Amino acid sequence: MKRHLPAALLATTVLLVGCAVSEDTEVSDVADVEIVDTVEGTADADAESAPSALPTEVTAMLATYGLEEVSDVRDAVDALDQLDETRPLSVHASVRTDEVIFIDGEDEYAVPVPGDEVYVSIAPYEQHTHECHYHALGGCQGELVDEEMHVTITTNDGDVLVDEEATTWTNGFIGFWLPQDTQGVVSVTRGELSGETEFDTGEGGATCITTLQLS
Known part of the structure; x- marks a missing residue:
């Protein structure tokens, strides 16, 4: 069962389907991540100390776009969405109502979004x-x-x-x-x-x- 832990490394096999505009139709692909399998990681103590901190693997992904100073999940969402780069990017991130799921190859990092x-x-x-x-x-x-x-x-x-x-x-x-x-x-x-x-x-x-x- 998937746990909602901050900066949690969840080794997983994922199916990522990208979003794109189609010139021939009004309906294209669905931006989604299907979780096939997960492995839990990190300690509960981390959840209390840094509920929105990004794992180092994710900050490394962001650094490829000059966003190495971004360390908070909310800032990461804002920065990536406003990034002046043609899509698709090499950074894969799916925004949910309570967390953001970052995908790097076969690894998945689920970071809860703090606040309400x-x-x-x-x-x-x-x-x-x-x-x-x-x-x-x-x-x-x-x-x-x-x-x-x-x-x-x-x-x-x-x-x-x-x-x-x-x-x-x-x-x-x-x-x-x-x-x-x-x-x-x-x-x-x-x-x-x-x-x-x-x-x-x-x-x-x-x-x-x-x-x-x-x-």
């Missing part, structure tokens, strides 16, 4: 999109790159979490840390085009939103 927020990355589109549930920081590529738009994120209770101008990154996404166990609507306006879709940061919820079409 979930990272949700959004790729608004006009013509082409891809199917996705868990955001692949090194693989997902959206259609609209370096495009300015207005983003509003509102809960079902009417609370406005985000109301700001944003510019999509090189991977075509924009990401936000949202409260756990929250449901609502993401609305995006770009010029005369607009669209909206639902979000859910409950357990197992989607961290990759690719269903927001601007029309």
Whole structure:
């Protein structure tokens, strides 16, 4: 059984399917990691001392992109998603609602996300999109790159979490840390085009939103 330990080295065989935009269809591959087998590692004492620290193997992976100073899992998520590099990257990382799974060859490193927020990355589109549930920081590529738009994120209770101008990154996404166990609507306006879709940061919820079409 998989344990949610910080900086845990989980030797595993994994199936990694990357995210990419298809020019021929609106649905492409699913960004996901299927865990076939795991081996537990590290001590519980580490969980209390550094709940979001990255294992040295992961920091070495990040260093290949000039991110050697990144040592916290939240900072790693932000840095990788905003990295100005063409996808796919050699760094494979799958964002879940409670942890980020980094994959290096046949080794997997599951790092819990501390606090009470979930990272949700959004790729608004006009013509082409891809199917996705868990955001692949090194693989997902959206259609609209370096495009300015207005983003509003509102809960079902009417609370406005985000109301700001944003510019999509090189991977075509924009990401936000949202409260756990929250449901609502993401609305995006770009010029005369607009669209909206639902979000859910409950357990197992989607961290990759690719269903927001601007029309």
